[in-house]
Amino acid sequence: MGYSLSYGRMNEILKELQQNYRVYAPRRWAGRGRYSDTDLIRYGEIAAVEEVVHDEKSDFSPKEIIFPITQPLFYFTEDEYRESRVDDQGLLIFARPCDINGIRRLDTMFLKNGDSEDSYYRRLRDKARFVLMECGTGWDTCFCVSMGSNRTSDYSLAVRFLPDHLLVEVRDEAFKRYFSQEREVEFTPEFVTSNPRTVRLPEIDSSGLLRKVYDLEMWKEYNSRCQSCGACTAACITCSCFTTSDLIYNENARVGERRRVWASCLHEDFTAMAGGLGFRATPGERLRFRTLHKVYDYKARFKEEQMCVGCGRCDDRCPEFISFATIINRLSDEVERLKKEASQEVAGQ
Amino acid sequence: MNHDLDIKKLRNHCYRQSKVPGEFMLQMRAPGGVIEARYLSLVQHIADTWGNGLFHLGMRQTLSIPGIKYEDIPAVNRYIKQYIQEIEVDLCGVDMEVTEEGYPAIGARNIMACIGNIHCIKANINTTALARKLERVIYPSPYHIKISVAGCPNDCAKGHFNDFGIIGLAKTEYDYDRCIGCKKCIEACAKHATGVLSMENGKIVKDTCCCVGCGECALVCPTGAWTRNPTKFYRVLIGGRTGKQTPRMGKLFLNWVTEEVVLRVIKNWEDFSAEVLEHKPVYLHGGHLIDRAGYNRFKEMILKGVQLNPEAMVAQRILWTETEYRSNFNVRPVNGVRAEG
Numbered sequence: 015m016g017y018s019l020s021y022g023r024m025n026e027i028l029k030e031l032q033q034n035y036r037v038y039a040p041r042r043w044a045g046r047g048r049y050s051d052t053d054l055i056r057y058g059e060i061a062a063v064e065e066v067v068h069d070e071k072s073d074f075s076p077k078e079i080i081f082p083i084t085q086p087l088f089y090f091t092e093d094e095y096r097e098s099r100v101d102d103q104g105l106l107i108f109a110r111p112c113d114i115n116g117i118r119r120l121d122t123m124f125l126k127n128g129d130s131e132d133s134y135y136r137r138l139r140d141k142a143r144f145v146l147m148e149c150g151t152g153w154d155t156c157f158c159v160s161m162g163s164n165r166t167s168d169y170s171l172a173v174r175f176l177p178d179h180l181l182v183e184v185r186d187e188a189f190k191r192y193f194s195q196e197r198e199v200e201f202t203p204e205f206v207t208s209n210p211r212t213v214r215l216p217e218i219d220s221s222g223l224l225r226k227v228y229d230l231e232m233w234k235e236y237n238s239r240c241q242s243c244g245a246c247t248a249a250c251i252t253c254s255c256f257t258t259s260d261l262i263y264n265e266n267a268r269v270g271e272r273r274r275v276w277a278s279c280l281h282e283d284f285t286a287m288a289g290g291l292g293f294r295a296t297p298g299e300r301l302r303f304r305t306l307h308k309v310y311d312y313k314a315r316f317k318e319e320q321m322c323v324g325c326g327r328c329d330d331r332c333p334e335f336i337s338f339a340t341i342i343n344r345l346s347d348e349v350e351r352l353k354k355e356a357s358q359e360v361a362g363q
Numbered sequence: 364m365n366h367d368l369d370i371k372k373l374r375n376h377c378y379r380q381s382k383v384p385g386e387f388m389l390q391m392r393a394p395g396g397v398i399e400a401r402y403l404s405l406v407q408h409i410a411d412t413w414g415n416g417l418f419h420l421g422m423r424q425t426l427s428i429p430g431i432k433y434e435d436i437p438a439v440n441r442y443i444k445q446y447i448q449e450i451e452v453d454l455c456g457v458d459m460e461v462t463e464e465g466y467p468a469i470g471a472r473n474i475m476a477c478i479g480n481i482h483c484i485k486a487n488i489n490t491t492a493l494a495r496k497l498e499r500v501i502y503p504s505p506y507h508i509k510i511s512v513a514g515c516p517n518d519c520a521k522g523h524f525n526d527f528g529i530i531g532l533a534k535t536e537y538d539y540d541r542c543i544g545c546k547k548c549i550e551a552c553a554k555h556a557t558g559v560l561s562m563e564n565g566k567i568v569k570d571t572c573c574c575v576g577c578g579e580c581a582l583v584c585p586t587g588a589w590t591r592n593p594t595k596f597y598r599v600l601i602g603g604r605t606g607k608q609t610p611r612m613g614k615l616f617l618n619w620v621t622e623e624v625v626l627r628v629i630k631n632w633e634d635f636s637a638e639v640l641e642h643k644p645v646y647l648h649g650g651h652l653i654d655r656a657g658y659n660r661f662k663e664m665i666l667k668g669v670q671l672n673p674e675a676m677v678a679q680r681i682l683w684t685e686t687e688y689r690s691n692f693n694v695r696p697v698n699g700v701r702a703e704g
Contacts, residue, residue: 045593050480050487050533050578054587074587083586084540243547245585261564275565276543278585333484333582 016201017182017193024063024180027192031106035143038079039108040072041065047073048333057107066108068175071153073331075251076107077120080138081276087134087258089271098134098271105142108173111205112156112325114144115163116251119312119321123254126316134274143186146172152206155326157339160213163323165205172203213342215320216349218310226352227306232344233298239334240297244278246328246338247304252321255279279304305341368433375505377466378436381429388419388429389439391446392466392502394455395476395494395512396424405446413439423473423509440465455498468503470644472510475525479514486514487578488531488595493622497529500629505644506636509604510629516556516575516598523613526649527632528600529625532576532618534592534674541588542566548580548589555579576619596674597625601661602650602683611650612684616662618676627669635664650683 019027031037039060046054055067056074086098109117117139124135146169149156158164170186181201184190218224247253257277262270277284280300285293294300312321328338364385374380378387389409406426410418415430431439441463451457459467474497477483479490490512501508513520513530522528544565552560556577559570567588576596580589596619603613617624636644639652653661658681671677687693696702 043590046587046590048582048587049484050531050591051489054590056587082540083543083588243583243585244543244545248543248585248587259565264564273565276586278543278545281545331585 015184015190015193016199017184017196018179018199018201019182019193019196020179021063023196024182028060028063030192035104035106037106037108038076039066039145040068040070040076042067060108063180066147066175068108068147068173069150071110071156071325071327071330073327074249075116075325075327076109076113077117077251077253079105079107080117080142081120081124081135081254081256082138084275085134085256085273087272087274089269091269100137100141103141105138106145106170107142108145108147109169110147110149110325111166112158112161112163112323113251114146114166114168115158116323116325117142118168119252119319119323120254122316123252143170143189144168145170146183146203148172148174148203149206152209153326153330154210155329155337155339156206156209157211157213157324157326158206159209159324160211160215161320161322161324163325164207164209172201174201174203209324211326211339213324213339214346215309215342216346218349223349223352223356224310227345227349228302230302230345230348232348233302234296236298236301236336237296239336240280240301241334242280242282242297242300243333244280245331245333246336247278247280248276249327249331251323251325251327252308253278255284279307301336301341305338305345308338309342309345365433373433373436375467375469376436376440376464377425377469378431383430385433386415386429387431387433387436388427389414389431389443389465390421390423390425390427390469390473391443392450392473392498393424393426394450394474394498394502395479395491397476397478397481397491397494398450402426402446402450405443409439409442421473424475425473436465437463451498451502455495455502457499457502459503466503468505470505470507470646471501471503472508474498474501475509475511475520477512477514477520479512479531483514484582485517485578486531487533487576487591488512488514488597490514490520490531493529493531493625496622496626497629500626501632504633506633506640507644507646508629508632508636508649516577522600522603524603524605524610525613526601526604527629528598528603528613530598530600532596532598533578533581534576534594534596534619535574535578535581535589536592537567537569538588538590539566541586543586543588545585547583547585551579551583595622596620597622599625599628602648602653602681604648604650606648608688609650610686610688613650614678614681614683616678616681619672619674621672621675624669624671624675628665631665631667631669634667635661638664653681 038057040055041058043054055072057076088095088097124132170189172183174181183201184193255277256274258274260272308322309320370380377390410416410428413431413435414428419427421427448461474494476490476494480486494512509525510527511520511522511525513522516530522530549560552558556575557573559574560567581591599617600613601616639656
């Protein structure tokens with residue numbers, strides 16, 4: 015069912031929704047961008063629907079709402095502990111198709127990866143409902159169509175922002191009551207059907223080929239280009255790595271908390287072990303790990319889909335202009351070359 | 364040629380005497396060093412029509428055209444009238460009457476600036492915009508003042524060698540929960556700045572005493588934990604200069620002041636100069652004026668009527684770093700014998 019309503023009415027409905035939900039959307043933090051006099055667009059709670067930045071891609075994804083950057087797990091004293099708590103408010107998140115598809119990848123990582131679910135993820139994830147935002151024509155770094163993540167039906171509401179009014183599709187029965195007074199119209203959201211960038215995915219079909227991929231010269235080029243800052247992983251909707259540590263409070267060493275904080279496979283200490291061991295010493299190796307995780311081994315493990323959803327935020331955020339889309343295409347070319355060489359070797363024998 | 368030329372009068376109209384008798388170099392102002400590129404055709408026209416075909420990128424970012432003959436100066440002045448109108452009055456809002464006599468004063472020198480944040484990834488401020496606002500404050504004062512505006516504490520604009528060096532600062536703010544403890548800001552601060560960041564319990568602590576406001580932490584932070592306070596802040600250096608006898612680097616006068624403070628301080632310079640020079644606008648670097656008045660008198664006059672913002676810090680004293688050119692006390696002749704001559 016679709017509705018047409020004014021911004022004013024939508025804000026009244028927003029107030030009603032906020033009785034039960036914390037409403038998050040990409041918002042503008044003026045002057046808080048990486049460079050001076052640039053804005054930062056990231057998720058935050060909104061007070062009015064006009065605050066939603068719908069015509070630009072956000073710098074950061076909505077993953078931080080259900081997978082907080084810093085998350086206390088439990089607090090402990092000498093002989094007892096208490097788990098951290100979350101409130102009863104639901105989470106209503108304005109999100110794009112790629113992000114909603116990305117959160118399905120996070121679900122896989124946190125809930126279907128091994129025998130036990132991650133309860134700290136589960137307790138926030140269960141509260142989350144989505145308001146789908148249309149992308150119009152998308153942006154020049156998007157490659158969602160190549161990754162098959164340009165469409166989704168996993169949303170409660172969908173919204174089209176027009177200059178003086180909004181079109182809303184109510185897909186989830188639970189939200190119908192909020193819109194009962196509104197004018198009904200035909201509306202279903204439109205999805206991006208092509209991107210300026212097309213990405214070809216590598217078909218790595220043997221461990222022998224994978225071995226050769228590890229040793230490709232192309233990774234070494236990134237040793238000088240990549241600064242290992244981790245901006246790509248922080249922006250990525252599907253990066254789910256974190257570090258768990260115990261924090262002892264300064265004021266009282268018998269009291270503390272266990273928390274987890276996002277980690278990045280691009281950082282030098284990501285694989286640091288006792289004794290000074292580490293497995294990926296160079297930026298190129300770390301970028302190789304990230305690439306293969308996003309477009310090879312996640313799918314090899316979970317079968318259904320690649321991890322990368324093609325949101326392109328890694329390209330947007332990389333201060334060194336390393337394009338992940340280009341890396342994937344380069345890798346695909348290299349894999350094709352390796353395959354051709356292997357078949358020629360077989361033929362020549 | 365006419366050998367009876369009033370060199371000083373010509374200089375006041377921004378024509379500099381050449382070693383070639385009767386020739387002059389016109390120095391056209393370009394406040395902040397940024398103008399629309401279309402004006403370059405105007406410069407070329409002057410150089411080709413009245414100059415010797417050469418163009419100098421002036422040391423203070425003037426558009427300098429040498430080889431202009433004295434007899435042609437009235438024609439050149441008529442030709443640059445529109446440029447002066449468009450740059451000084453229309454663009455910078457300078458309160459002046461544009462005549463066919465060319466530039467009315469040279470005292471307040473062209474304001475220099477790095478490219479600033481209209482381009483540079485490191486810059487904290489729009490140096491061009493500030494230079495244009497300052498131009499409105501200082502021009503066409505006959506009193507000498509040299510200002511350079513730098514977008515960040517790297518000071519590519521060499522504010523340290525101007526009467527006033529104005530340096531754009533970022534007051535970065537830290538969001539504890541967004542920080543992932545990756546230490547990239549610590550490394551950046553240690554490498555580029557003063558190393559005021561350190562790690563405690565997986566998060567960052569900052570020694571606010573000695574942050575130089577460069578903004579490197581915000582540049583490198585992958586999660587947006589460090590962001591810039593959108594309010595622009597400035598460091599003001601005073602007394603820097605080059606020169607044959609006593610070149611010296613400018614020293615910190617104000618730190619973490621707002622643009623409003625900067626503009627008000629610079630506005631007070633003319634009154635200060637007038638007092639020290641007994642109302643005779645002669646060419647002396649600002650540092651000499653401060654020395655004549657004494658720092659405390661300078662501070663009193665330059666901060667007169669200035670409402671300092673709460674973050675502002677003011678130098679209690681200035682420890683000048685003098686060169687030894689006048690005494691040569693750090694150098695000794697080779698073999699202990701001073702060569703003749």
